[in-house]
Amino acid sequence: MSMRPVNIRFCGFGGQGIVLSAIIMGTAAVTRRNLYAVQTQSYGSEARGGQCQAELIISSQPINSPISERKDIIVALSQMALDRYLPSLREGGTLIYDTKLETNLHATSAATIPVPATETAISLGNQIAANMVVLGFLQESTQLITREDLVQVVRETVPAKFLELNLKAVEAGRQLAQGVKLEV
Amino acid sequence: MLESRSGQRVLTGVHFMLGNYAVAEGALAAGCNFFAGCPITPANEISERMAKRLPEVGGHFLQGEDELGSIYAVVGASLAGAKAMTATASAGFNYMQEGLGYAYAIEAPCVIVDVQRCRGENFATQSDVMQMRWGASGDYEAIVLAPASVQELFDYTIRAFNLAERFRNPVIVMSETTIALMRERLEIPPAEQIEVWNRKYTELPPADYLPFKAPEYGVPDFAPLGKGYHTIYSLNPHDERGRIDWDPDVFERLYKRITGKIRENRDLICHTESYHLDDAELALIAYGSEVRPALDAAEMARDSGMKVGVLKLATVWPVPERQILEVAKQCRAVIAVEMNIGKYAGEIERVCAGVCPVHKATRNRGLIHAPEELYQFIQGVWA
Amino acid sequence: MTASVNPARRHIRPGGLPHFFCPGCGSGQVLNFFLKAVDELNLSLDNMVTIGGVGCTARIPVYLNADTLHGVHGRTLAWATGMKLHNPELKVVVFAGDGDAASIGGNHFIHAARRNLDVTMILVNNLNFAMTGGQVAPTTPLQSTTTTTPYGSSEPPFDICRLAAAAGATYVSRWTTNRAHQAVRAIKAALSHRGFSLVEIISQCPTHFGRYALGSGKAADLLNWIEERSVTLAQAEKLSDGERAERFVLGEFIKMERPVFAGSTIYEVGR
Secondary structure, eight states: OOOOOEEEEEEEETTSOHHHHHHHHHHIIIIITOOEEEEEEOOGGGGOTTEEEEEEEEESSOOOOSOOSSEEEEEEOSHHHHHHHGGGEEEEEEEEEETTSOOOGGGSSSEEEEEOHHHHHHHHTOGGGHHHHHHHHHHHHHOSSOHHHHHHHHHHHSOHHHHHHHHHHHHHHHHHTTTOOOOO | OOOOOTTOSOOOEEEEEEHHHHHHHHHHHTTOOEEEEOOOTTTHHHHHHHHHHGGGGTOEEEEOSSHHHHHHHHHHHHHTTOOEEEEEEHHHHHHHHHHHHHHHHHTOOEEEEEEEOBTTBOOOOOTTHHHHHHOSSSSOOOEEEOOOSHHHHHHHHHHHHHHHHHHTSEEEEEEEHHHHTOEEEEEEOOGGGSOOOOOOBOOSOGGGOOTTOOOTTOOOOBOOTTSSOOOEEESSOBOTTOOBOOOHHHHHHHHHHHHHHHHTTHHHHOOEEEESOTTOSEEEEEOGGGHHHHHHHHHHHHHTTOOEEEEEESEEESOOHHHHHHHHHHSSEEEEEESSSSSHHHHHHHHHTTTSOEEEEEOOSSSOOOHHHHHHHHHHHHO | OOOOOOGGGGGBOTTOOSOOOOTTOSHHHHHHHHHHHHHHTTOOGGGEEEEEOSSSGGGGGGGBSSEEEEOSTTOHHHHHHHHHHHOTTSEEEEEEEHIIIIIITHHHHHHHHHHTOSOEEEEEEOSSBTTTTSBOOTTSOTTOOBTTBTTOOOSOOOOHHHHHHHHTOSEEEEEETTOHHHHHHHHHHHHHOSSOEEEEEEOOOIIIIIIIIISOOOHHHHHHHHHHHEEEHHHHHTSOHHHHHTSEEEEEEEEOOOOOOOOSSOOOTTO
């Protein structure tokens, strides 16, 4: 399978599982789809103030430059992160954001998709699973990885006591993406 | 992601692994059985992984009381027969220079990983490239390998152990924040496909053994400790018997040999890779993470009709002079790419002097070059 | 008539003598004490690694016909740590001066004691940095004149044995070069001990400490001065803190059992 590189930025605040989301997606792409992936994140003073962001590039070819400031997809789970990182979305890119956030992006050519990630996670019992709702949404809408890939990597990654919650959240995210198809 | 099957040295398979973990796995695959290190970011994941993994394979882990304690414990373990490694980051690497100097002088094989960081923070840099070569006191030759990816952090760490054992010399893996804290695809081959070199032990009985006897540019055989060989390992100038001797001829012979054993074997040690160089008129010369945007920039230049190639220096010390010179003879100019104020560029200028001009795409902003920046630099030079 | 040869000579590295110690220096005595202890215990130097850093004392192992490491100031115990973790069967003996052990190597010293690293350390305390020319050391008595304290030392000295004991050493004793018999007995106890064992030996440096601090370059004057200030543990108990600080308290301070160091993490994986 040949595909052009997909640049994804996950952002929010610390404790939302932002980096973990990128790692899970990357692990599934590499170890189960036999793709290439590079994941980086912000460190040092850049990462202070509670903000958190992780970048993931997935490609069918080896990836050279690990940094790209033109993202195909931005996933935002906090208002501050959304405001800060939105300028890195490329023309025609996709913004996936939590419904509790606000954006004035409507004027641009980018697609904006509100996803009730936090709300759904709360309804499942714990808002910390919001990242898993988004992962389920990303999986279903992009098909970069399969449902089985994602479920398997989540099983190998999250602590046993949160596994059931996380798998439910993934499934809920997939349901929210029914009929949504992102070109990657 | 922290999969580690108990007792298994080589985690054969495809992984999405952190660069620092890949260093640890490479070390284990090479036979490392001793690690000592002191906490410092961004190298901590190497220590943490080794602390978890070494006991599973019968090795030993020491959290040193400081960097000096760590490097000397590594040297002590090495002399006792261990394949030993330490890992640190720029500031900690300063402290280790003292122990490194001793390891060069007594020819103790060991591997040192320096995850370069900007002063006090985990930003990208290659500013230790000269410290790697010249940091310790005394006369010696350094072997420094510069991986550019998570895969190479694994591969080059194995190579570092092999070269250390083969040449009885410390070998430095020049890591960087950029690749150390990156997760990337890593393919670990089956154990039987990994080439591992081990040091040579003497076959002579103690009465006939001379611990530092070797051909003019050769490597002496080891004797095990505690077996009656009565070896003396002194920092001071020593003769073939290891005895301290300040005779100028002894002094000269020793330093000629311990530097010559590296210099005269550069063809075995120095490793480079060429990209699009066959018909190149202009070449980027890069090492470490900076190879990555250099490759992208060369592709962009090719797409615009400019014949640009890349010479990747997998070994930065000793300087791969022959390979750099070949490129210099072929091209009308070369561009030295690095993430510091322009240090190694001086070495490239030295090699290319009188052959072709050297342009410097060097900067230290805590950021790896973007391909677009290097592309613009190429356009400026090409015109 | 044939000259009798010191039986300890067989432990000396062939061609190793003459030694480089100054006339009257105590380091040669300590070398003798050690070899006497080795002989009396019937130990072999063949499976022993002896370690010296830099300094006068650090030269002692260079004369021994054993595997030897030498030449970096203060790092003796760091070497020993790596060695003992990788090969616990090796018998490791460290010779260090007071500058080596308590100044530049002070951090390694307290951590080796804390970990109960299974090595013997013979610490020759000649009360100054001798090889470098008689500078003040962390053990120099208060008010002593040295080349870097021309108006007298203002720094209170370490009590090395108390430092080691507080840090966790499991065998600690102190004697002087005047007390040959007790020093040999202490070295034997240390070599027979499992864990971090320290024997501090107060020694004379006539060339520097004697001349600068005491105004005499004669070894005998120094030995007398050391003897006058020496008290046993029992005698020391009757002294005030102030009086005790000006004495060399001699004896065996610590002798206890504790698990020895085997690495920073617990090793029974899959227990």
